[in-house]
Amino acid sequence: MLTTRVLPIAVVAMVVKLVFDQFGWDHLPLSSLTGTIVSANVFLLGFLISGSLPDYKESEKLPGEMSASLDTLADEMVILHHNKKPPVARLFLEHLADLSTLLDKWFLKEARTREVMDALNGLNMHLAELENHTQANFITRMKQEQNNIRKMVIRVHTIRSTTFIATAYAIAEVFTALVIGGLLFMDLGPLPESLFFTGAITLLLCYMIALIKDLDNPFHYHEHAHLDDEIALEPISKVREKIQTLLKQIPA
Numbered sequence: 001m002l003t004t005r006v007l008p009i010a011v012v013a014m015v016v017k018l019v020f021d022q023f024g025w026d027h028l029p030l031s032s033l034t035g036t037i038v039s040a041n042v043f044l045l046g047f048l049i050s051g052s053l054p055d056y057k058e059s060e061k062l063p064g065e066m067s068a069s070l071d072t073l074a075d076e077m078v079i080l081h082h083n084k085k086p087p088v089a090r091l092f093l094e095h096l097a098d099l100s101t102l103l104d105k106w107f108l109k110e111a112r113t114r115e116v117m118d119a120l121n122g123l124n125m126h127l128a129e130l131e132n133h134t135q136a137n138f139i140t141r142m143k144q145e146q147n148n149i150r151k152m153v154i155r156v157h158t159i160r161s162t163t164f165i166a167t168a169y170a171i172a173e174v175f176t177a178l179v180i181g182g183l184l185f186m187d188l189g190p191l192p193e194s195l196f197f198t199g200a201i202t203l204l205l206c207y208m209i210a211l212i213k214d215l216d217n218p219f220h221y222h223e224h225a226h227l228d229d230e231i232a233l234e235p236i237s238k239v240r241e242k243i244q245t246l247l248k249q250i251p252a
Helices: 002-023 033-083 088-107 113-121 123-132 136-161 166-185 191-216 234-249
Strands: none
Touching: 002 166, 002 191, 033 088, 033 136, 033 166, 033 191, 033 234, 088 113, 088 123, 088 136, 088 234, 113 123, 113 136, 123 136, 166 191
């Protein structure tokens, strides 16, 4: 969780502030510009959040939409098997199960984007075999779903590999460090109030920076940390279970 990640930084800032107070190093006078500087920093961080949020909201939909396309492909193949029982139906479902497993590994950075694209292209061989067993519009619908998955894979790859305005991140981090450093050397009044405001402002600013970085790349699964903050992959796991169940109903 974000709070548990940034809370130690706020605690450290409060401890340092306490030490500075004991040695009398927090002698800078409190200026009316202090609030302005803090507000300017919050405004900059808010700008970065607003820039990262659209991609995050789009990313929330992608695993679910991928699973919906996989589910549709599986349903179409079950219908075809029920009507014509071609041998390719089981092979197609096995390929879909392998593809869903590969997508999970790909999200976890255990597979490359090229491997996923090759697996998607591998569906073409099965679709070609279906030409003798069904109508052209049936295959066209399946090609559309295949293309939808391909587009979503490319979109996720783009979101993962693109950072939102790296220079803006740099100035935000430097500005935040300067604000926190200024609070440590500034006389904020009685010690309890001084510790409270130092800890609260540090927690707020550090939390916002951590939030921006999580929003900018919601597919950080390969780091195996704070996974609760990332996009859920459960829809893909669910559709894989469904495909495996369907395979058990079709004789080899």
